[in-house]
Amino acid sequence: xxxxxxxxxxxxxxxxxxxxxxxxxxxxxxxxxxxxxxxxxxxxxxxxxxxxxxxxxxxxxxxxxxxxxxxxxxxxxxxxxxxxxxxxxxxxxxxxxxxxxxxxxxxxxxxxxxxxxxxxxxxxxxxxxxxxxxxxxxxxxxxxxxxxxxxxxxxxxxxxxxxxxxxxxxxxxxxxxxxxxxxxxxxxxxxxxxxxxxxxxxxxxxxxxxxxxxxxxxxxxxxxxxxxxxxxxxxxxxxxxxxxxxxxxxxxxxxxxxxxxxxxxxxxxxxxxxxxxxxxxxxxxxxxxxxxxxxxxxxxxxxxxxxxxxxxxxxxxxxxxxxxxxxxxxxxxxxxxxxxxxxxxxxxxxxxxxxxxxxxxxxxx
Numbered sequence: 001x002x003x004x005x006x007x008x009x010x011x012x013x014x015x016x017x018x019x020x021x022x023x024x025x026x027x028x029x030x031x032x033x034x035x036x037x038x039x040x041x042x043x044x045x046x047x048x049x050x051x052x053x054x055x056x057x058x059x060x061x062x063x064x065x066x067x068x069x070x071x072x073x074x075x076x077x078x079x080x081x082x083x084x085x086x087x088x089x090x091x092x093x094x095x096x097x098x099x100x101x102x103x104x105x106x107x108x109x110x111x112x113x114x115x116x117x118x119x120x121x122x123x124x125x126x127x128x129x130x131x132x133x134x135x136x137x138x139x140x141x142x143x144x145x146x147x148x149x150x151x152x153x154x155x156x157x158x159x160x161x162x163x164x165x166x167x168x169x170x171x172x173x174x175x176x177x178x179x180x181x182x183x184x185x186x187x188x189x190x191x192x193x194x195x196x197x198x199x200x201x202x203x204x205x206x207x208x209x210x211x212x213x214x215x216x217x218x219x220x221x222x223x224x225x226x227x228x229x230x231x232x233x234x235x236x237x238x239x240x241x242x243x244x245x246x247x248x249x250x251x252x253x254x255x256x257x258x259x260x261x262x263x264x265x266x267x268x269x270x271x272x273x274x275x276x277x278x279x280x281x282x283x284x285x286x287x288x289x290x291x292x293x294x295x296x297x298x299x300x301x302x303x304x305x306x307x308x309x310x311x312x313x314x315x316x317x318x319x320x321x322x323x324x325x326x327x328x329x330x331x332x333x334x335x336x337x338x339x340x341x342x343x344x345x346x347x348x349x350x351x352x353x354x355x356x357x358x359x360x361x362x363x364x365x
Contacts, residue, residue, distance in 0.1 A: 004070035004099065005029045006186055009056060009089070011049070012040035014146050015104065016075045018179035019186075020044050026187060033065045035077075056085040062092040069096065071189070073182050074128070075104040080244050082117050086124025093134050100135040100189040102182045103128050107142035107198060107348075108255055108338040115251035116329055117244075118338075137185040138196040142261040143252070145172035145201065145284045148210060150239070153294040155222055157305035161211040162227040162235075166257030168207070171200035171266035174284045180274040192273075200266045202278050210281070217285045218295065229253060233318035238311050244327070247320040251337070258339035263349055 006023055010016040011032030017040060023030045024047055032049040033056070034041040045051045054061030056076060066072065072093060076085050093101055108115070109122040128136055154160050181199045185192040205213070207224040215222040229250055236246045255261070270278040289295040294305075324331055338344045 003028050005031065005068055007031045007033060007065055007069045007072040008075065009033045009065070009073065010075035010077050010104075011044060011051075012038070013075060013077055014144065014175045015179045015182065016073070017044065018176050019073050019075070019182050020049050021047060022176075022179055022183045023186065024048050026183070028187070031065065031069060057081055057088055059088050059092060062088050063095065066092050066096045066098070070099050071101070071186050072098055073102050073104070073186060075182075076124075078117060078245050078248060079242070080117075081120075083120035083123050083127075086120070087127050090124075090127045090131055093128075094131045098134045100137065100186070100193065101128065101131070102137045102139060102185045104182070105138050105140040105196075107140050108252065108260060108344075109140065110336075110338050110341055110344045112332055112335055112341065113251065114254075114332075114335045114337055115248045116324075116331075117248045118251070119332075135189060135193045137182075137189065137192045137194070139178065139182050139185075139199065140196060141173050141178050141199050142265070143170045143172060143256060144178070145174050145279075145281060148172065149285075149288045149292075152288065152292050153305050153308065155211075155214050156218055156220075156289075156292075156295045157297060157302055159215075159221050159223060160225050161207070161214060161222055162225040162231065163207070164227050164229045164232050164253045164257075165207045165224075166226060168256040168259055169204045169262035169265075170256065171202070171204050171262075172281055172284070173199045173201050173270070174279045177201075177270045177274075177276075177278045180276065181269060184273045197269045197273060198264070198267050199269045199273075200278065201281055201284075202266055203280070204262055204265055205281060213282050213285055217282060217289050220297075230317040233320075234312050234315045237318060238308070238315040243318055243323055244329075246318050247323055247329075250318075250320055255337045255339050258337060260337070260339040263339075263345070 006028050008016050008020050011020050012034045020030050020032050030049045032044045032051045041051050052065050054065055074089050105125050106121045108118050111122050113119050178199050181197050211222045211224040233246050
């Protein structure tokens, strides 16, 4: 039996690269759409994927990427023009009459969100749902476990988890588990068409729980510090994140603090769809720590971390209001966070899925 050829967009991103690997392991022919040739795209090529370089905002590139494709995982990056990319993909996918698209959305997606990227994601979701001849499955995870790993260096070297999370709770999913949900729907779409899945980790964690898990894995004390948002922007800019991305993440931190990612979590999506239990946060941290040069404390790593701290101190913070004004970012007169939207809250909660906190003693089991 000839298996359908599957396109993965954003193939070198967090879940894209995992989806490519998992599909290849199942024997599917995979075309990986990447923005550029680099070590990540070449690693996928070495595994057997067909790699195509293209722009997700270019209709000709997308038409080429979808030639002879039957199914697709649409996974856009957190960059400007999410609506354009979504519309371009929807147009090309409809032209090619794909069997099914599994689309990466976002837990916070809302038409009046303070984040323009989130508003455009909501609109792109609508465009994808309007494809008359293409079936759709939506995956809308919240705050990834991977996001905490960006702080691995200060966690390991200075014993600090400095993130502006307030006292918000989250059930962080791994990149691999999110990809497993998408791959399950791509592999056997029957029963998934029209569904909306939210993969999470197995337990709600506080920022203190997150810090305690890092401490357990690294074998040294780690303290959570509710860092000011301005400090986060300095760190993110020093690490090379685009200002647009930084401005959007600032909005997500505010929703995090307000409990938006705790709503309805944890879910059973990963187990029910894939048959595998979602990875615990401890297991995820152990995997990252084992492969990260930042996790080992040596004289050289400490010197490098101190140099990085100096670079952060010398980096200017981002003023999101001034940035939006100077870059013509559309703003709404009465925009709101997801956690402040009655419509969003009504559509994202269910009586049987109210937020709950697991006892700390079983978080890392």
